[in-house]
Amino acid sequence: MNEFDDNEIAKLLRLKRHEQPPPGYFENFLHEFHRRQRDELLRQPLWRICLERAQDFMFRLNVPALTSYPAAVAAVLICAAVISLRVYETPAPTNLAAQARPAFTAPVNVEGEWTLASPVATRVTAQPIRKSNESAYTHSRNGGTPPRYVLDSVPVSYETAFKF
């Protein structure tokens, strides 16, 4: 008895092409496809249907291609606005105060010598200015060191004293 060879198996398999579905199957397949599509559509929530319709609309308009140009223009405009704001921004007043301080303290004679270059009004001591967060007491409260009074060489007022 012969055995099945590759050729005969191939021929047998090709005969399976003649196996067909029930008559009318292919004619009804499209109707069935439409019916299932409608059923699936009805089962979906309203928001999903709206979303899909919107996506369809966007796809038909080819929105991604249309949005690329305006998006680029908008980005350029925003950058230009930010840059222009920085350019016309006025400097802060605190900076001016910080810059003025050295001009005020420069003529101070640290050694306390009297010179014509240093006007009386600008002759201040080289002691550091008391900061706001320091205590208002001028001498130590522990009592170890006696208080020391310093007479200021700057007159309190330039007004002429009354003479009787």
Next chain:
Amino acid sequence: MDQSRTDEDQQLVARTQSGDAGAFDQLVVKYTPRLYGLVYNMTSNHEDTNDLLQDVFAKAYKAIRGFRGKSSFYTWIHSIAVNMTLNFLKKRGRRFHLSLDDVDASIQNDKEFLELTATSSPVREADLAELQRRLNEAMMKLSDEHRAVVTMFHIQGMPHAEISKILRVSEGTVRSRLFYANRQLQNYLDEFRKNPVA
């Protein structure tokens, strides 16, 4: 591949993408018989085939917006069908029942049928219908991947290159699977010939 078929498919795809649902209907009508043969010979069950085919076309309709034409529509729709059928078969496991469809009357005029029954061969010794039933059983004993290759090559008549594109494997893998599947089928059918009542 037939260039006119590809061009026609491209036009139908473009019309579908621009919102013409009727164009997709034409694609469904065109590809249903061919895909039916593919899916049916992988599942051996008409009801499963019908459900799968409906799902295949529904998925294709949803995904056709993203189809950029890197492959032909023919390859694309076959890839969807094969992958969905393989996934279905993995879920179904080895549970199946054959629902052999009616053999079309045109088989009587088929040249290969006449050759098989006219010449001296083991086919003539056995009842052809019984042999076809055994062949279906033998097909279902193959692994899903081997059955897919056998179906596409022997039954659908696709070239190796087309099968490799659909399955996204090399042509060597296709040939290797085909060789192994042929040996398996040969063994099953020889066993049937030696023990016809088994």
